[in-house]
Amino acid sequence: MEKTKKIWEKAKKTATDKEQIKSTISKAGSKLRSIAENSNELKEMKSKLQILLRMIQSHISGEYRSFPVSTIVLIVFALVYFITPTDLIPDFIPLLGFTDDASVVFLIMRKLNRDIKKFNEWEEDQWEQAD
Known part of the structure; x- marks a missing residue:
C-alpha cells in the first residue's frame, strides 16, 4: 500500500x-501503444485508458472544463499508476503485470461514470458540430 500512497501523492x-x-499523457500514450491486444481484458483496458487520455487532454487544452478537481486527480492517478512500472504487481511479470493496472483503471472508470457520460455527450456534440 505504501507504493500506492506514493503514486497518489505524485498524482x-x-x-x-x-x-x-x-508528460504523463505522453508516457501513458506510448505505453498504451506498446500493449499487445492479445486478450479481451487488455483491449478493454486500452479502451478505458484512451477515454481517460481524451478527457485529460481536453481539460488541459481548455476545450472541456466541466471536471471537478477530484476528477482530474483521479484521472491523473490512473495514468500515473499505469505508467509506473513497479506498482503493486510489476509490469514486467507476464500477464499478471497489468492486472493491478487494469483493476485501478476499472475502479476509477466506475467512480467517474457520471463525468465520463457528460464528457462523451460533449464529444459527440463536437463531432456533430464539425459535420
Missing part, C-alpha cells in the same frame, strides 16, 4: 502542473 502533485500532465 496530486502532477494534477496541478500542466507540463507534468502533458
Whole structure:
C-alpha cells in the first residue's frame, strides 16, 4: 500500500502542473501503444485508458472544463499508476503485470461514470458540430 500512497501523492502533485500532465499523457500514450491486444481484458483496458487520455487532454487544452478537481486527480492517478512500472504487481511479470493496472483503471472508470457520460455527450456534440 505504501507504493500506492506514493503514486497518489505524485498524482496530486502532477494534477496541478500542466507540463507534468502533458508528460504523463505522453508516457501513458506510448505505453498504451506498446500493449499487445492479445486478450479481451487488455483491449478493454486500452479502451478505458484512451477515454481517460481524451478527457485529460481536453481539460488541459481548455476545450472541456466541466471536471471537478477530484476528477482530474483521479484521472491523473490512473495514468500515473499505469505508467509506473513497479506498482503493486510489476509490469514486467507476464500477464499478471497489468492486472493491478487494469483493476485501478476499472475502479476509477466506475467512480467517474457520471463525468465520463457528460464528457462523451460533449464529444459527440463536437463531432456533430464539425459535420
